[in-house]
Amino acid sequence: MQLVFHPTTQIVDILHQLVSRAYGHCLQLYPDIQSFTGNVYRQDSPLPQFASPACITGLAGVGKSCLASALERVLPSDGYVACPPESSKFPMRSLWRVDVQVRSSLKDMLAPLGGSEGSLGDQLKTARKRAYRDGVALLLADEFQFLTASASANTRITQTLLSMGYCGLPTVYVANHSLLHRLLRRPQEDRDRLLADLMILSPDTPESDDWSDTLAALIAVSPEIFRINPKTDAPQFHRYCAGIKRAAVGLLVEGYRIARSQTNDGRFTVNMEHIQSAYRSHLFFAHRIDIEIVTQQLILGRQVDNKRNDLWCPIGQPDRLHPKLTEEMRQRRDLRLTEEIQRAATSGQERKTNKPVNRTHHTGESSTVVKLPRRARPDAETLRTNAASLRDL
Known part of the structure; x- marks a missing residue:
């Protein structure tokens, strides 16, 4: 299920932007064979001295x-190109992808193109020449959150991103929201270079075709077990994962475990009741905390926990998504709040039979007024408990 990928409208739009940048770079730097062969043997690379990196950001687990x-x-696979008149073969690679690890140094990241010998300046010079010779059209850096663990993370991340920009290639780095918070604390000249071009990947809205299609793709892994309707159940399922795909997978896996534990003959199916139980399970606790915070922030339009920068985008949401998603989340929360109040107002037997309370008017000649005892003022602990119950809705 971790391997399931559904290209939503947002993902297709971002892919189109990235492919267009790579294509434009090739049109500008490789106009004909003569220009290419001449530039390959130049002492200095014809690539621009600096290219401001673009950023793809979004919640962890959103895709x-x-x-x-x-x-x-999507991009062409690696290969070779023969250039006349000698028909010399040159390696071709459209994408240079760098996966940042915990102990990755800048020299380690540049090694695939710049080699491991010499100073950082020598590496950059070699990387620029090889990048042009190999026809690299795009530099992609992923997993930058691994660099945020050190005490000097801000400086290290900035130096790494700027150095990649000096390779002269169209550069894109993938970042969680916590990294954006760090970069916003950098001086203006760094922010202007690193945060001027942002692409936000947001959770799909509950009622969208993208979300129901994503849910359908996940369920298709085992349709005979997951008895969930991707159309009618999509909004309720969204309530339990806030549209975060990693959390959606976690719900299905935990729902499967719960359904399997309730049978002895090995025959079982997973429905929305199991998904609700999965959401409330202790194994889903970490996801549940994050989802509740994300939901509150969408409704309130502000950050609710200053310690959770990873859950709050400091530059806002795309205009095409934010108002619609916020309104849908608010309406569903109001509905759940109304249902919870009605449930709390009924007796235990009424809740058990799920029947409304039938009230009849007394038509007798007289009635006795019974004074109800005054309720004591709630203490601090009672107020905290009530506030917590409302947050859980």
Whole structure:
């Protein structure tokens, strides 16, 4: 299920932008064979001295790394090109992808094109020449969150991104929201270079075809077990994962485990009741906390936990998505709140039979007024408990 990928409208739009940048770079730098062969043997690379990196950002688990992998599949595969008159063969690679790891140094990242010998300046010079010779059209850097663990993370990340920009290629880096918060604390000259070109990948809206199609693709892994309607159940399923694809997979896996544990003969199916149980399970606790925070922020339009920068985009949401998503989340929350109030107002037997309360008017000649005891003022603990119950809705 982790391998399932559905290209939503947002993903297709971003892929189109990236392919267009790569295509434009090739048109400008490789006009004909004569220009290419002449530039290959130049002492200095014809690539621009600096190219400001673009950024793809979004919540963790929303599909950024899947988008990067899809870009690799969309662009032409590696090969060779023969150039007359000697028909010399040159290697061709359309994409240079760098996966940042915890202990990755800048020299390690440049090694595939710049080699491992010499100074950083020597590496950059070699990388620029090889990038042009190999026809690299795009530089993609992923998993930058691994660099945020060190004490000097801000400086290290900035130096890494700027150095990649000096390769002279159209550069794109994938970042979680927490990295954007760090970059916003950099001086203006760094922000202007690193945050001027942003592409936001947001969760799909509950009622959208993209979301129902994504859910359908996940269920198609085992349709005989997952008895979930991707059309009618999509909004309710969205409530439990906020449209985050990694959380959606976690719900299905945990729902499968719960359904399987409830049978002894091995015959079972997974429905929305199991998904609801999965959402409330202790194994889904970490996802549930994140989803509740994301939902509150969408409704309130502000960050609700200053310690969770990874869940709040500091530059806002795309205009085409934010108002619609916020309104849908608010309406569903109001509906759930109304249902919870009605449920709390009924007796235990009424809740069990799920029947409304039938009230009849007394038509007797007289009635006795019974004074109800005054309720004590709630203490601090009661107020905290009530507030927590409303947050859980």
